[in-house]
Amino acid sequence: MNEISKAKSNYKWVGKRTPRPDGIDKVTGKARYGDDMIVPGMLHAKILRSPHAHARILSIDTSKAKALKGVKAVMTHADIPDHPLMKPPYPPIVNDMHDICRNVMAREKALYDGHAVAAVAATDEAIAIEALKLIEVEYEVLKPILDPMDAAQPGAPILHDDQFTFGIEPKPDKPSNLFRSIKGQRGDVEKGFAEADVIVERDYSSEPVHQGFIEPLACIATASENDSVDLWTTTQGHFVIRALCSKVLKMEIAKIRVTASEIGGGFGGKNTVYGEPVAIRLSQMSGRPVRMVMTRSEIFRATGPTVGTRSRVKIGAKKDGTITAAHAEIYYQAGAFKGSPVGRAVETFFSAYTIPNVYAIAHDVCVNRPRVAAYRAPGAPMACYAAESTLNELADKLGMDPIDLRLKNAVTDGCESLMGTKFGHIGLVDVLEQMKNHPHYKAPLGPNQGRGFALGYWMHGGGLSSVSVNLQDDGTVTVATGNPDIGGSRSSMRAMSAEELGVDIETIKPVVGDTSVLGYSHLTAGSRTTFATGWAVVNATREIIEKLRALAAKKWDVPVDDVAWEAGSAIPPAGKGDLKPMTLKELAGIATKMGGAIAGHSEINAGGAGAAFSAQLVDVEVDPETGFVSPKRYTVVQDVGRAISPDYVEGQIQGGAVQGIGWALNEEYFYDKDAKLQNTGFLDYRMPVASDVPMIDAVLVEVPNPNHPYGVRGVGEPPIVPAPAAVANAVEHAIGKYMGSLPLSPPKILEAIQTTKAAAE
């Protein structure tokens, strides 16, 4: 049942600005996040981390730590089962348990500064920290490597002796940091470039950036003597945490119950396990609940970030702007273990455009940095940055309006992406035209200011979602989903359920259920929750309505097909004497006396998520004396499908754009010569603060996704995709020089200004 059920103007709750159901607890301090939980009898755990970026672990002696008073358990990799290397065929995103168990606790080698090597649980955090100092680890220090392009060359220090580049025949005889390359192609690129009047080619680099969630990673594990475990953790997907803990520790799935705390930001950084398997093991070893909270420094050294890149992009076009060919090659640094989102690079590069001749290749390369995690539209912004920057330079060279250049080559319904994704009903042309007609596009610029534009594309995910809807006998309704609410999804779930039932939203209480009471639900990630889980909410609510109609039919002794459901009531068939409509509340009151409680549920694997496009326009001002860049005006026009909760759709767009500003201008990691991370706190890892950014004008274009009952497309990922490219373009226009590297920090800008000035004199 996929039809757009009602015209938008008839919606009572969908598309309305209503206060979120969990809001009061969050403005009064009552909401419980990961480290706000206390379990009686709990111990405190700390992790010993490698001070070396690349070192063989020769021995670990924990005897002195174990002997310290107050220490209840000490563990190393020896307490976690080993897992064999995954064999091909490899899925698009590789999550090899061989790697994950080693990332949780280093085995043969420490592979980055901060890699977990051992852990302690003690009666007090101070004792646990003291015990870490008593653990003796003997290392053979090896040469580290940080750059993905260098790491892929022969002769580079090798992270994994058992990793041989996949996809090369015959199998290479030497191990390599290059795990695999993914490519996409169509047409004949050489022929395409030969047809071009103008060709632009440039190298790009971008740095890894951290998700920067404010709430630290935190969990409490309580193991029982009967092999079952209760885990409380902050996560974007408690079912995924359960699955990973079960695999890493070789435990039965049903014996692990995971409850998701309120989550204080994730952005992809809370999609996987870090401390959870360690806390569980320490709890099993000590017989006590174990609490583990990571410090900010640990979070920077050992979790996230997204990939850094090196790339080269070449695009050719006719004088009228018709693109004839495009070529891209990009190196993704996967961090210590393979599995960076290289497929998304190829999907991202040129998929918004109908280019007849394209070749794109992305390399997944291991380096001595933390294993990369997802970060909002994982794999897309860095590829978008390189491709859109090249297109912007092409527009400059052609003397063509940058939006006209995109319109000339824009994909429409039915086109295919480079990875073979076929577009359904998409709103790209609407988005571009609305941006072109926005007052911002023609507003005058001041001195030292520049304007930048970029277009971002993201193909949303669907996947597994489970929902249970329970009608209580007073007529209130509980909607339980398996997805942590990271940015207001409970508001959307409530709106869709209320819309279906035809009742006031306050009747409905949306909750996040734990892993023991619902079917499997995938992560709150990839902008899938309002789409996939929302769809399951609609299904489960409709099941309730069917049961209520049947109940009314029984009560009235009429065929169920003659009973309608309108505005929160069962409507009797006409001509049946004095039968009066029965409200949800009245039916709820008689349900238990006439057959039992009423509940609906839905377990789905949602397909048909929509593609979305986000166009962004930004004005920046560059201080010629310091190189400091200040964004002055920012406009986002995005196809959101249908905005179920417009406040939170705008919020996603505004937040995504500002994360992109940080990526473009400030955020980067500083490593010393031994590859030790130097900026492990928010003071030196500079994320945007309120005074760094302007208001973000979020313009919502609604081209409903025909595959979803309410037209939802997903909104959270697209706004970060073009943001670094748009900001970079604005800076380049302000200073009159193409830069090709991120972040555009003040020293880099200042040097560019001075070089340009010196050349002119």
Next chain:
Amino acid sequence: MAKHVVTAVVNGDEVDFTCRTDQTLLDVLRTELYLTGSKNGCGTGDCGACTVIMNGRPVNACLVLGAEVGSAEIETIEGMAKGGELHPLQRKFLEHAALQCGVCTPGILNMAKVFLEKNPDPTEIEVRYGLAGNLCRCTGYDKIVRAVMDAAEEMRTSGS
């Protein structure tokens, strides 16, 4: 390590607690007084999530020692709503959807409250600089700034 006995006024109530010399006010609030509304985002005074009001001034509770708050008046997020009535800032944050994950919200509300006491009629830029010590990674600050300005206007006109 020896423990100190400290008496302070927290959200209007006189409370006694014990703490080690190295425990911060944030540790004390969260683990001794069970006031977990003040959040620990960094522990180094960089994120502002633990902002509380001490003797009328905003402080990062992670940078104040528990032992030094004797006889001080401390206001945390748990004391902002009075008698079941939300503070105008709390209401405006809900109305404007000025929070997503909500973990920075308690600190920002406390900072904004003191800021508006000093500057009841701020410009947008003044609000932005007033909140520059509080990181929010979700919202991009747009709706936060709007909520603070709207609350300021309401508080000016109602005289609260």
